[in-house]
Amino acid sequence: MRTALVIGTGLIGTSAALALAARGVVVHLADHDPEQARTAAALGAGTDEAPEGPVDLAIVAAPPAHVAATLADAMRRGLARGYLDVASVKGGPRRELEALGLDLTPYIGTHPMSGREKSGPLAASGDLFEGRPWVLTPTRDTDTEVLNLALELVSHCRAVPVVMDADAHDRAVALVSHMPHLVSSMVAARLEHAEETAVRLCGQGIRDVTRIAASDPRMWIDILSANPGPVADLLADVSADLDETVRALRALQSSDEAKRREGAGGIEDVLRRGNAGQVRVPGKHGSAPRVYEVVAVLIDDQPGQLARIFADAGMAGVNIEDVRIEHATGQQAGLVQLMVEPKAVPVLGAALRERGWALRQ
Known part of the structure; x- marks a missing residue:
């Protein structure tokens, strides 16, 4: 792949463009909002100038409701050798394209299983997809060359390709993404009119459960409207x-x-x-879940505290598998929970105490 066209420069489109541009692909950017495409270009994601001829791959990063129409327009104009979309639902757009009578040999549906609560090009990152599953939903009609282009995209983004049937994918994301988002929003909604004294008691548990409820409602209406049956x-x-x-x-x-x-x-x-159910959730990089133990460290709200802890752990030869921060409400302090292999707990604990850190049970 030498050239690509990204249509839709939000979080996912711009992140993919950043990853491709970093690997030497010439990326052209297009968006219904030209200012958003210019912002993505200014971030180093490519150029907002139109390509002079067909590119190798067109990546449609539009909301699910607009994917089929955007793809159909690009295909009719002959903008690329291959076409894919990155929408979070796959069955509906494919059926819409079939109903339009288009030749779907140059098309493959895909879905990178990565994101964040913020949207738009300014939230994008070239490493957004690293180590994350990227679902490919080829059909019997999908051209091998197009499948290879999609695999090359996934490789450039350092994601992990997963091949699935489109409708099976939609049922799966309803289970692991769409339904949990609604449940998170329902829990968060209980806080809207809660007494302030109750809200002040919020700890890490409620923060974990409600984190994804901060996402843009307009984006989620588009997603859920495209996959309502499995979610219901x-x-x-x-x-x-x-x-x-x-x-x-x-x-x-x-x-x-x-x-x-x-x-x-x-x-x-x-x-x-x-x-x-919880123990079936994959661990780091999709591996089987592993049991870690926690070393809890009290820190002040000062610049460089986390960097010092990680550096001290590294000097002790201990790998931090995961980390969580529990903030103390109304105080300039917090508790950093370092997840490590059980055998590393005494080594890390002794090293951190020696360097003056206060540990908590």
């Missing part, structure tokens, strides 16, 4: 679990010992099923 089916199952859990909690209020035991059993069941 999953929410119906969640609703049934909620009904059972409410009944179990009500039973715990009963003066009848047998009902309380029944209620406790119902709560235990949902918690244990949660345990069983």
Whole structure:
């Protein structure tokens, strides 16, 4: 791949363009908002000038509702040798293209499983996709050359290719992305009119659960409108679990010992099923989940604190597998939770204490 055209310079399109440009691909940028394309170009993602002829690959990074129309326009104009989209749903756009009677041999649907709460080119990063799954949904009609171009794109972005059927993909993302986003929003919505004294008690747990609720509602309306059936089916199952859990909690209020035991059993069941599901979530880089232990360090809200901790851990020969920061409400301090291999805990603990850090159990 020597040339590419990115149509849609939001978070995903600009991030892909940055990754391609960094690897020597000549990238042309287009957007319905020319100012957004100019912003992406200024960030080093490519040029907002139109290509003089067909490029090797056109990447459509438009909202799901506009993907088919944007692709159809690009294909009819002969803008590229191969075409793909990066929308978060795959079955609907493909069927729309089929209904338009287009030759789909130069097209493949794709979906990079990466993102963040912020949108637009200024939120983009050339390493956004690194180590993340990138789903490809070829059909029997997809040309081999186009599949290879898509694989080259994934390689340039340092993502991990995953081949799936389009409708299977849509059911999967409903489970691991779309439904959780709505549930996160529902939990966050409980905070909107909560007493300030209650909100001040928010800890890391509620921050983790509600983090993705900060995303742009307009973007999510587009996503959910393109995949409503699978999401509704999953929410119906969640609703049934909620009904059972409410009944179990009500039973715990009963003066009848047998009902309380029944209620406790119902709560235990949902918690244990949660345990069983959580351990299936892949660990770093898609590997099997691993058990880490936590070394908790108290830090002041001062520049360079995290860098010092990581440097001290490195000097001790300890690899930090993951990190979380729990902020102390109303105080200029926080607790950094360093996740490490169990055997590294005593080594890291001793090294950090020796360098003056305050550890917490």
